[in-house]
Amino acid sequence: MNVIVTLDNSITAGGGHAIYTTLQKDAEHTEREKLILLCPDGDLATWASEFVTVQTVPHSLGKRKTVERLWQLLVHNPEVTSVHIHGVSLLIPFVTKSIFTKRFRIEYTEHLYTKAYLTWKVTARMLVQYILYFFMIRYCSHVYCVSRAVQECVTGVFLFPRQKTSVVYNVIPYYGGTRKTHQRRERVTLIAVGALQEVKNHEQLVAIVSTLPENYHLEIIGDGERRDTIEKMITDRKLGNRVRLRGRVPHEEVMQLLQEADIFCSTSHTESFGFAIAEAMSVGLPVIAFRVGGIPEVITHGKDGLLIAGKSSSAFAAAIKKLGEDPELRQEMGENGVAAVKKFQESSR
Numbered sequence: 001m002n003v004i005v006t007l008d009n010s011i012t013a014g015g016g017h018a019i020y021t022t023l024q025k026d027a028e029h030t031e032r033e034k035l036i037l038l039c040p041d042g043d044l045a046t047w048a049s050e051f052v053t054v055q056t057v058p059h060s061l062g063k064r065k066t067v068e069r070l071w072q073l074l075v076h077n078p079e080v081t082s083v084h085i086h087g088v089s090l091l092i093p094f095v096t097k098s099i100f101t102k103r104f105r106i107e108y109t110e111h112l113y114t115k116a117y118l119t120w121k122v123t124a125r126m127l128v129q130y131i132l133y134f135f136m137i138r139y140c141s142h143v144y145c146v147s148r149a150v151q152e153c154v155t156g157v158f159l160f161p162r163q164k165t166s167v168v169y170n171v172i173p174y175y176g177g178t179r180k181t182h183q184r185r186e187r188v189t190l191i192a193v194g195a196l197q198e199v200k201n202h203e204q205l206v207a208i209v210s211t212l213p214e215n216y217h218l219e220i221i222g223d224g225e226r227r228d229t230i231e232k233m234i235t236d237r238k239l240g241n242r243v244r245l246r247g248r249v250p251h252e253e254v255m256q257l258l259q260e261a262d263i264f265c266s267t268s269h270t271e272s273f274g275f276a277i278a279e280a281m282s283v284g285l286p287v288i289a290f291r292v293g294g295i296p297e298v299i300t301h302g303k304d305g306l307l308i309a310g311k312s313s314s315a316f317a318a319a320i321k322k323l324g325e326d327p328e329l330r331q332e333m334g335e336n337g338v339a340a341v342k343k344f345q346e347s348s349r
Contacts, residue, residue, distance in 0.1 A: 001034050001079040003104075005070055005094070006086035009042025009059045019044065019086060036077070038070050067093050080104050088112060088133060095136040108137065109144040109168075113153045114293040116270035117199065134158050144168045146273045147294030169297075172278045172344050179338055180259055180284035182330040188216050190320065191261035191285075193254060193276040194268065196224030196245075203233055205267040208317050210237045216324060218243045219261065221254055258283045262330060263323050266290070267316065274298045278344055281305070281337030286330050288319045298344075304337035 006019055019037070035052040039045055040059035048054050057069040067090060074080060074094075083098075084107045085091050091108055098106060123130060137143065137158060143165045145151040155162045190209065194200040202220060209218045220230070220243070227245065234243045249257070258264070264280035270293035271277070277287050278298055287305035289295050299305040306319040323330050 001036065001077065002082045002084070003036045003038060003074060003077075003080050004084045004086070005038045005074065005090055006044075007040065007063070007066060007070075007089055008086065009040040009044050019048070036080075038073050040066055063089060071097055075101065075103075082107065084109070086111065088129070091140075092129070092132050092136050095139045099139065105141050106139060107142045107144070108140045109146070110150050110154055110272075111146050112150075112272055113157075114147075114149045114270050114272055115153050115157060116149075116292045117272075118153065118157060119269070140164075142166065146170050147297050149294040149297065150272050169344055170273045170275055170278070172275065172282060172341060177255065177259065177283065180334055182262065182284075182327040182334060184327045186215055188263070188320075188324040189261045190216060190218045190263050190265050191221070191257060191280070192218065192265050192267075193221045193258075193280070194266070195222050196220075196226040196230060198226060199269050200224075200226075201267045201269050202226065202230055204311075204313060204316075205265055206230060206233050206237070206239065206243055208267070208313050208320070209243060210239055211313075211317050212320060214242065216242070216320065218265075219246060219257060220244065221246050221249055221257060223247045255279070255283065258285055261285060263288060263320060265316075265320070266295070267311075268292065268295075269311075271295050277305075278341050281334075281341045282345070284331075284334035284338050286323055286333035286337065288316060288323065290316075298341075300336075300340065304333050304340045 004019060008019060037048050037052055037054045039056060041056040042059055045054045045056045055073050057066055061069065071094060074083065082105045085094055086109050095106060137160050143154055143160055145154055145165055145167050146169060148167055151165050151167050154160045154165060192202060192205055196202060209216060231245065234240055258280050264277065264285045264287045266277055266287065266289035268290065273294045277289060277295065280287055281304060287299055289299060289305065289307060290311050291307040291309050296307060299307055301307040308315045308319060
């Protein structure tokens with residue numbers, strides 16, 4: 001019996017949708033009772049129950065209790081032979097516990113780590129976790145990486161055998177709505193989608209917008225611990241009428257807001273893949289992003305977006321103005337982006 005375990009509970013997140021697609025494909029070749037998903041309750045569990053057996057725990061338990069409850073569900077099934085883990089928050093405790101049971105083979109999907117992610121600042125803060133990860137990952141029979149950038153980190157930094165890894169890109173939902181038609185208009189709307197966390201670096205994007213002409217506006221979708229800092233920055237720079245924090249919104253509304261925008265902007269310090277970037281491309285938005293992590297595997301510079309080297313604010317601002325002043329170029333890049341992301345919509349594990 002094969003089991004997939006994750007802390008994701010939403011199909012609209014990159015990891016959640018990848019798991020859902022995995023289950024959908026695996027269900028074509030596996031008897032329903034031989035494939036189980038263990039996860040917190042949510043729409044991922046609801047959707048996945050169409051294909052496989054799903055066992056859930058309350059999503060409100062908190063991470064530590066959720067991990068423990070998921071482990072109890074796993075070990076109470078004596079027929080489990082293979083476990084596929086998603087996320088480092090599960091990998092370390094599950095491998096630690098399984099060392100003493102030795103009942104099942106463990107596979108793992110890495111969604112996070114790239115060399116760009118492992119800065120000295122982050123490494124100093126997470127050193128104990130990285131050391132544990134270095135040893136625990138060696139108990140995995142195979143590691144799936146969501147980009148080549150992730151694979152290079154797993155094999156080059158954590159020294160996991162390359163022959164035991166595979167690159168399997170995230171699968172983005174097929175967008176069946178109307179594609180963006182770019183027109184020249186007085187207001188140019190920029191949009192960013194992502195949790196308000198340090199790694200997403202929204203502060204730099206807000207600072208960039210403050211240097212642009214007043215007809216450039218920014219919509220930021222997402223929430224997180226950096227919200228107060230970003231709100232203060234917006235107030236201090238008198239950008240309240242040009243920069244809007246929308247918080248978390250339903251996925252359908254996110255897609256509508258992407259459709260209404262002109263340019264997608266990502267100033268993330270790194271991305272393992274760039275799920276939000278790929279979704280923006282699927283509706284016909286050109287993307288401007290830093291050349292970091294797995295982003296260059298999604299965007300082809302000059303064809304469906306613009307990649308900025310060196311995290312330069314001035315270069316990023318110049319790229320925004322270049323696209324903002326040229327709706328024909330936005331249209332061309334947007335159409336190229338729709339074609340480019342088809343390979344992620346068609347991918348399967």
